[in-house]
Amino acid sequence: QTTQTQHEAQIIRAPARPPITGLCSIFLAGTTASPDWRAPLTTSLAHLPLTILNPLRPDWDSSWHEDVTFAPFRQQVAWELDMQELADIVVVYFGPGTDAPVSLLELGLCARSGRALVACHMEYRKRGNVQMVCERLGVELL
Template sequence: MTIKAPVTLPPKTADTISVFLAGSIEMGSAIHWQQEIEQVFDGRTQVHLYNPRRDDWDSSWKQEITHPAFNEQVNWELDAMEAADLIIMYFAPGTYSPVTLLELGLHARSGKLVVCCPEGFWRKGNVDIVCEKFGVKQVPNITALIDTIHSYSLNRTIV
């Protein structure tokens, strides 16, 4: 099941896991990598995917705390990452993804982060060093992120 911003997050239950899909969006110009993951888990009600890629996003919104829709979006993302059992993070080559870099810093010590940062991401070295320093698991591609979600849904641990 996919829950997109700004929909209220469902209550946690013992038989579900929640996964936040953090990563490159670039105001809609990055590849829609989240869709690939959504398709794999479509119909699996025990996996809740929290997708920040908002269907009604409006790039004219002022990115200021006083703009209600923007404020709602950022708070939804922060709340969803805190609530998630697992945060997967994808840094798309050819993007800058400053918000994702911020999220990496916020959650590097959480123990629930898995990162995919392929060659071609402009700050791959920084991402690699942060992941190494804080013991964040890295995987080589989106398929490996999907495998991580499958494994986590079975074992409830990052392997």
Template structure:
């Protein structure tokens, strides 16, 4: 009698869905069979808080592909120039990941500048993929808010709200 009970208890685990994290510069998966969430926003050469870690944990059971540009081996000595091989590799990975993403998360951390995140917001403002968190204290909050309003970008006011918004967007994509 123990055997059937064990099978019954294990059945939900067999159907558990987990997310996959792809961190730069790992290749993007060839199959696009699950929603892809790009975690853009403040990194500041590794000096900004690792908010991506919390988002990855929150999405762990949502069966998504998480595209994380924050790489553990980043070397601040790499010149931010096109002829610097690792810098080019990072930028090209991010551009490809952004294009392949179904949801682009941008978090503008107070006290950071995040010029690349501003660039990414501008590139994708009209695409309908963005969810933005820009709390008070971000040096260009006004620009982000005005641009967000102009282009109908979903904006939230806290990290917990950001997680809820991303989960809601992923669920909507899965229902299609």
């Protein structure tokens, strides 16, 4: 699924793969728990000529088997990895009260790239680990 009007952000949600038309692309990595942080960020950027790559998909089913042999899971994770590599900027958000192991993995994949921007809630359980990685690798931490 993708949406865009002239002079507005192109928003691409997994698993869509249309051509990227924005002047800059941003992948929204991070915590998937409520509240949804991606929606207000997307709204605040919607007036800019960007491409926003949102891994949340409306048809996601939490009962899906997380294994490479399960096609819908494989499609989702492949999309996330491809779009994170493609993006000009990777925003990684760590929300409160979560462990977010996949988000930590996403940070690890992009931390040395110079493309990461990290926001970490004060009550994120692994905040110290995020702080150490960002400090060591010179990643901006908000």
